[in-house]
Amino acid sequence: MIEARDLSFSYGASPVFSDLSFSLTEGKVYGIVGPNGSGKTTLLRVLCGIAKPTCGEAFLDGIPYDSFDRLSLARQLSLMPQFSYLPPVTARDLVERGRYPYLGATRRMTPEDRAAVERALSQAGAIDLAHRPLNELSGGERQRVCLALLLAQDTPYVFLDEPTTYLDLSHRFGLLSQLRDLSREGRCVVAVLHDLPQALRWCDELLVLHEGTLISTTPSEFARSSLPDRVFGVACHPVILPDGREEYVFLPK
Amino acid sequence: MNIWQKSSTPISLNKPKHGKIAVLLAVLCALLLGAFFCALAFGSTPMNLFRGIGDLLRGDPSADGLILLHIRLPRACAAALAGAALAVAGVIIQAVLHNPMAAPNVIGVNSGAGLGAVLMLAVFPSALGALPLAAFVGAMVTCLCIYAISARTGANRMTVTLVGIAVASLLNAAINTLKILYPDSVYDADSFMIGGFSGVTFSRLFPACLIILAGLLVACFFAWEMDILALGDDTAKSLGVNVKRAQLLLLLLACALAGGAVSFSGLLGFVGLLVPHLARRFVGENHRILVPVSALGGAILVLVCDMISRVLFAPYELPVGILLSFVGGPFFISLILVGRKRHD
Numbered sequence: 001m002i003e004a005r006d007l008s009f010s011y012g013a014s015p016v017f018s019d020l021s022f023s024l025t026e027g028k029v030y031g032i033v034g035p036n037g038s039g040k041t042t043l044l045r046v047l048c049g050i051a052k053p054t055c056g057e058a059f060l061d062g063i064p065y066d067s068f069d070r071l072s073l074a075r076q077l078s079l080m081p082q083f084s085y086l087p088p089v090t091a092r093d094l095v096e097r098g099r100y101p102y103l104g105a106t107r108r109m110t111p112e113d114r115a116a117v118e119r120a121l122s123q124a125g126a127i128d129l130a131h132r133p134l135n136e137l138s139g140g141e142r143q144r145v146c147l148a149l150l151l152a153q154d155t156p157y158v159f160l161d162e163p164t165t166y167l168d169l170s171h172r173f174g175l176l177s178q179l180r181d182l183s184r185e186g187r188c189v190v191a192v193l194h195d196l197p198q199a200l201r202w203c204d205e206l207l208v209l210h211e212g213t214l215i216s217t218t219p220s221e222f223a224r225s226s227l228p229d230r231v232f233g234v235a236c237h238p239v240i241l242p243d244g245r246e247e248y249v250f251l252p253k
Numbered sequence: 254m255n256i257w258q259k260s261s262t263p264i265s266l267n268k269p270k271h272g273k274i275a276v277l278l279a280v281l282c283a284l285l286l287g288a289f290f291c292a293l294a295f296g297s298t299p300m301n302l303f304r305g306i307g308d309l310l311r312g313d314p315s316a317d318g319l320i321l322l323h324i325r326l327p328r329a330c331a332a333a334l335a336g337a338a339l340a341v342a343g344v345i346i347q348a349v350l351h352n353p354m355a356a357p358n359v360i361g362v363n364s365g366a367g368l369g370a371v372l373m374l375a376v377f378p379s380a381l382g383a384l385p386l387a388a389f390v391g392a393m394v395t396c397l398c399i400y401a402i403s404a405r406t407g408a409n410r411m412t413v414t415l416v417g418i419a420v421a422s423l424l425n426a427a428i429n430t431l432k433i434l435y436p437d438s439v440y441d442a443d444s445f446m447i448g449g450f451s452g453v454t455f456s457r458l459f460p461a462c463l464i465i466l467a468g469l470l471v472a473c474f475f476a477w478e479m480d481i482l483a484l485g486d487d488t489a490k491s492l493g494v495n496v497k498r499a500q501l502l503l504l505l506l507a508c509a510l511a512g513g514a515v516s517f518s519g520l521l522g523f524v525g526l527l528v529p530h531l532a533r534r535f536v537g538e539n540h541r542i543l544v545p546v547s548a549l550g551g552a553i554l555v556l557v558c559d560m561i562s563r564v565l566f567a568p569y570e571l572p573v574g575i576l577l578s579f580v581g582g583p584f585f586i587s588l589i590l591v592g593r594k595r596h597d
Binding site: 045050071074077079084085087090093097098101103107153159 | 480538
């Protein structure tokens with residue numbers, strides 16, 4: 001379990017968020033939502049240990065992040081950022097880099113590492129892309145390879161920053177379904193999501209960032225509360241689908 | 254059909270690319286060997302290589318043997334070492350600065366090494382053995398200045414390059430000033446500024462040779478870090494790399510390689526830019542392969558250019574730095590044009 005205690009972060013004198021306390025458990029998909037500039041990516045960076053909070057502390061299974069060395073932490077927490085650049089290598093070459101935390105002093109990949117790379121490529125639906133250079137892949141294919149890189153790191157906690165950006169609808173559903181599969185395997189999945197209906201549809205819990213504070217809620221509670229109006233200035237309308245499932249539509253007020 | 258569904262293709266642990274890489278490395282090694290023997294055989298003075306080798310083995314101090322032992326062999330070794338060192342320094346600097354246009358000569362590392370060496374010659378003219386150290390210190394100080402300015406301003410790729418160009422200009426002005434102030438100590442300064450291998454001896458080469466060979470081995474070891482750094486700081490940190498420490502160590506390594514090369518070759522340009530780009534076209538940006546391929550490619554390029562520069566206008570000799578500029582300049586322009594075309 002990851003436990004955040006009184007986390008605060010500021011850029012110089014400008015606070016981003018303050019005194020956030022919450023916990024993340026394995027086997028769930030968490031969606032971090034909030035308006036632009038609310039600090040979603042910053043919170044994600046703090047939670048995966050690559051940015052230090054200004055105040056407060058994060059704990060992994062009761063142990064402070066600072067007590068872990070970098071490689072040990074990298075075997076527990078992994079991040080899929082919004083890649084602005086991917087080197088012109090083959091998909092397999094990229095995914096192999098996910099095994100870096102497991103390399104020994106010889107820096108040679110073991111058969112276990114190679115098997116983990118193949119497993120990650122297969123799990124992300126990217127095994128057919130393994131030999132193809134990244135600069136020849138479409139946006140959706142690249143995203144699959146990036147997911148494979150994340151999976152090759154083989155961590156119980158995975159963090160993703162706006163993983164559905166630039167993806168068409170079918171690719172979005174594919175990726176979000178993949179994240180659900182990961183949580184069913186027992187991993188804790190935390191994703192920054194912009195699309196509210198998708199966040200409500202695919203996440204078990206929502207972490208809503210608003211004016212430097214955090215509200216932890218479930219999707220159905222969020223839809224029925226005043227939060228959509230207060231945080232995003234929109235109205236949430238439940239819609240019952242023909243199969244009886246409830247979905248949500250957000251409209252301007 | 255869900256496009257994200259798991260592939261039905263069986264998991265294969267085969268790595269066919271390893272075969273191709275092994276073939277490429279074998280071809281490059283063969284080319285290097287060929288270039289090395291050509292560099293021994295051809296020069297401004299005609300000689301018979303095999304007779305020279307035979308004379309040396311018999312202990313007969315013939316003219317061919319002496320030319321081979323004291324002129325061509327150290328020169329060929331120097332060309333191969335400088336080419337490999339500058340090419341790998343280019344790979345490292347490009348990886349650390351995330352900038353394909355960065356190279357030891359472009360961002361001023363070579364000029365820093367040159368200033369260190371010239372300063373040492375001016376102040377301690379007899380301390381030739383300490384030249385590699387002075388060149389290394391000069392390269393390191395320059396590199397740290399550029400790195401500090403970049404880190405402080407949060408500079409983008411282009412700004413880092415521009416800062417480097419400005420620093421290089423400043424350092425070249427300092428070198429020229431020292432040439433004027435110490436004309437007797439800084440002998441043969443023009444050749445040093447252009448870059449070349451005439452007059453290289455084993456005794457001058459030896460300390461730099463050790464630094465370069467060790468540096469090349471360490472660069473191969475740190476290829477994983479270069480691969481990870483190419484993914485951006487956040488990904489590198491999440492994969493467990495201490496980004497700042499890795500960048501600093503790699504810059505130190507690049508400075509050791511560039512400083513070692515500059516200490517005996519002078520300010521050779523374009524090797525660190527041209528070779529990594531050519532190598533990337535063949536092997537992509539996997540540094541575990543790119544580093545050895547660039548090292549071999551750099552050694553071959555400088556060996557061949559040095560040989561051509563000796564025979565092109567024989568008995569006159571063109572400093573290899575001039576020939577490299579003739580080759581490197583158009584290549585640099587083509588890079589800009591290709592980049593522009595892609596942008597459009």
